[in-house]
Amino acid sequence: MHDGSGATAQLAEWVHGMQRATLDAAVAHQARRLVLDCLAATIAGSATPVAAAVRDLVAEMYPGEHARVVGGGRASAAGAALANGTAAHALDIDDGYTPGSVHPSAPTIPAVLAAAESTGAPADTVLRAVATAVEVTCRLARAAHPATREAGFHNTALAGVLGAAAGVSVVLGLDRADVVSALGVAGSHSGGLFEFLGSGAEVKRLHAGKAARDGLLSAHFARLGVSGPATVLEGTNGYFPAFARGAWRPADLLDGLGEQWALRDTYVKVHPCCRHLHGAIDALLELQAEHDLAAATAVRVETYSVAAAHAHTTFGSFIDAQMSLPFAVAVTLLDGEVGLPQFDEAHRASPAVAALAARVEVVAGAEFDARYPGERPARVTVHRAGRPSLSREVAQPRGEPSRPLDDEELTAKFRLLADPVLGAGRAAEVAAAVWAFDDIAAVMSELSDEQEGKSR
Known part of the structure; x- marks a missing residue:
């Protein structure tokens, strides 16, 4: 020691x-x-x-x-x-x-x-x-x-x-x-x-x-x-x-x-937002795969204090949306997925997103603080009109070493992000070159030419 x-x-x-x-x-x-x-x-x-x-x-x-x-x-x-x-x-x-x-x-x-x-x-x-x-x-x-x-x-x-x-x-x-x-x-x-x-x-x-x-x-x-x-x-x-x-x-x-x-x-990110939001997102996605959450009236998120600090409900900018637990909960419930499109201007300006985010309660709990940073725990409770409430707890989000993405899934993430910018052919060549890792200059040369994508 x-x-x-x-x-x-x-x-x-x-x-x-x-x-x-x-x-x-x-x-x-x-x-x-x-x-x-x-x-x-x-x-x-x-x-x-x-x-x-x-x-x-x-x-x-x-x-x-x-x-x-x-x-x-x-x-x-x-x-x-x-x-x-x-x-x-x-x-x-x-x-x-x-x-x-x-x-x-x-x-x-x-x-x-x-x-x-x-x-x-x-x-x-x-x-x-x-x-x-x-x-x-x-x-x-x-x-x-x-x-x-x-x-x-x-x-x-x-x-x-x-x-x-x-x-x-x-x-x-x-x-x-x-x-x-x-x-x-x-x-x-x-x-x-x-x-x-x-x-x-x-x-x-x-x-x-x-x-x-x-x-x-x-x-x-x-x-x-x-x-x-x-x-x-x-x-x-x-x-x-x-x-x-x-x-x-x-x-x-x-x-x-x-x-x-x-x-x-290290972990691999599945959702394009602050990692402290991922536990709640994954818990909601798990619930959605098993239950009908369309009648959700309110959501309570219990988590550790560092994550609970991301409870703001102002998300006019891209970065504010990426840092907001209420926003993440709202778009997860409404869209059933959390990718880059869920953080676009239309979602940030959506009255439906704003209304649902306003009904998200974020609470820090001592039991969760005791588990962080070894874990990033979150428990979500979804209240539904005329139906029983549902709860789900996630100890670690997807992409952590205990819930890893394999090489095929990591390459799929690369292609999902790179194809729209480089084009499918060049993106595939870059991925193959990185896995081979025998000529880093050749890899970088594929990334510096004029790209097909446009600024967001």
Whole structure:
């Protein structure tokens, strides 16, 4: 059991060792899954207005030929990481890790891929870098969650920038001291406030892109001799004391590094909205498969406090709808499915959705708080006019390690998101190339040409 002393040095030692490590077959396979799912989110997200705005900014302020931008064109490696990281998180359909309440791939994989393109790194190095970046992000997030979230910080941006720096360090082959500095520099780029919640602000989308860009730059700063503090994580004014008020668990960061892989416990999103909404959605879908819920008059959702905080009933914007439990419950009951169409402008402006959402009660319960973050439990009770009420509880949403999507289902998700943007032929080629994972530049070249989809 670790006491946290020398945490930065221990983590950096492991990251440095990943430059020469041989990935276990199961870990390597999971890394491919992570890349495929991240690219699915990036391709679909590239068609959104916020991703288009970031691409315009990148073309203006980060010109270059080093790496491809999903949606069209090339840019500097930092610009590509910013654009692709933003697109990966633009629809909230990217993967996550429940113990850390974090999206680990969107802030890290775009940085690794951009660095790999710009340096010509071989595929096996890229795969090790992906595994490293996601693992560091998951472990950092879980070591301090929920303290960081309770302090108002978004773990995706907070931990993701250090994960990105770790992954790019592997691509660049930094020596041990420079890996320490890369993490140290990245610590000063950590940030991301949750004040966007319920405000309609799209800045959340930038959190992943900013982390990817800054993590990549942090590794390059270290390569060029810019030093960072060797105690950036555990020091008096370091990451954990600052962001978690010192409430962190060293064992969650350091125990089993390289043996017990957190990245194997990441989840795949089935619905394009905040993960805290998925338990209630899945419970309702299960009830709908067995009962007639057309006569529903009201719904009570009991869940853990972090999820219950998403109880706002204003959802004029896309992001507000994605973050609203009442909205999710309403569209689930009305449509019987929860995909991207359910979050469109017509649904957000629907009087029927608004009326039903107003009759959704969201309650935080101590019994659910005790199970989180090990689980994301939710219990829904549907009240029906003239008929008995129905209840269903879900401990974990679909896509969690205990309820996984297999490779065929993951590829189907990729095709569902990528086909409308790339076209079926190109999407199939990209999926096959990711599973093969022998030429990452060829994969990215398929994603940067003019796309068929239009901005949402």
